[in-house]
Amino acid sequence: MSSMWNFYYAAKLRRAYAIEEAHSKYGPVVRIGPNELSYNDPLLLKTIYGHGAGLKKTIFYDAGHFTQYDNLFSVRDPARHSGRRAMVAKSFSQATLMGQMSLIQDNIRRVFDFWSIKLIGKNETLDIFHWVHWIALDVIFQMCLGIDSGTLQTGQPHPKIRDLESFISALAWMAICPPLRKYGIKVPWTLEAVRTIRAKEKSERTPVMNQLIEEIDLSIGRHLMDEEI
Known part of the structure; x- marks a missing residue:
């Protein structure tokens, strides 16, 4: 076979x-x-x-391995995965997540406001499938990267959202054709985003990024490099 x-x-x-x-x-x-x-x-x-x-996780995750270093997505070894998980555990505690409720509610409120303006005085329906997808991505962007894409105010996906969506098909190709993986590092803004956030003051970063940048990964005994984040 x-x-x-x-x-x-x-x-x-x-x-x-x-x-x-x-x-x-x-x-x-x-x-x-x-x-x-x-x-x-x-x-x-x-x-x-x-x-x-x-x-170990399936070899599919090797498709996200663009350099000689494992990143957060591509770590397959259970011990190393536990090390990365421990670094960000505090960011996903119940208390921390409850503290993010206002951020989630604000994003949902933005969507309702946009719908109210768009549909006022009109007798038409609205397909909300893409909106639910955009809400989830915007919340992730804001909680992890501290970036507001603006998609929920305009109703038009930010280029970064489009990059993420197109990356799904690229990932499928890299999973079945390993030589393509070396080009994954060229996906728009990935390393640029990490370097921009690293250059910020600690108080300006999100808790998740602070932990990934400041904490030591005990499974490898050092801080993470940009490619690993």
């Missing part, structure tokens, strides 16, 4: 759908490559993905 099945459906951006269809046809365990199995049994989720399971 070769990897051509994976290659074919990944190139068409239908790999997830094809795997789901294969499970419907063959059952909870499907072989999708020479040394790759897919499971869709909910009882196995904790065994495979649970904290402390000790299993």
Whole structure:
């Protein structure tokens, strides 16, 4: 068995759908490559993905490995992943997240305000699918990077949002064609964003970025470089 099945459906951006269809046809365990199995049994989720399971993440994550260094997305080793996780754990505590509620509410309020202006006096419907997607991305941008894309005020995706959306297809190609990975570092504004944030005063950065920049990753015994963030 070769990897051509994976290659074919990944190139068409239908790999997830094809795997789901294969499970419907063959059952909870499907072989999708020479040394790759897919499971869709909910009882196995904790065994495979649970904290402390000790299993490496799938090689798909290597697609985000653009340099000689692992970044936050591409770390597969459980010990190193735990080190990165410990660095940002405080940012995702219940108390910290509750403190971000006003930010989330403000973004939702922006959307309602925009809809009110756009639809006032009009008898028409509005597809909110893209808006829910934009709210999530804007909240992530603001909580992690301290960047407001402005998408929710204008109703038009910021170029950075478009870059992220197009990166999904690029990631699929890099997953099935490793030589392409060296070009991933050229994705617009990725390193530039990290360097810009690193140059700011500590008080101007978000808690997440402060921890990634200031804390030591105990799994490697040093601070993270820009490429690793």
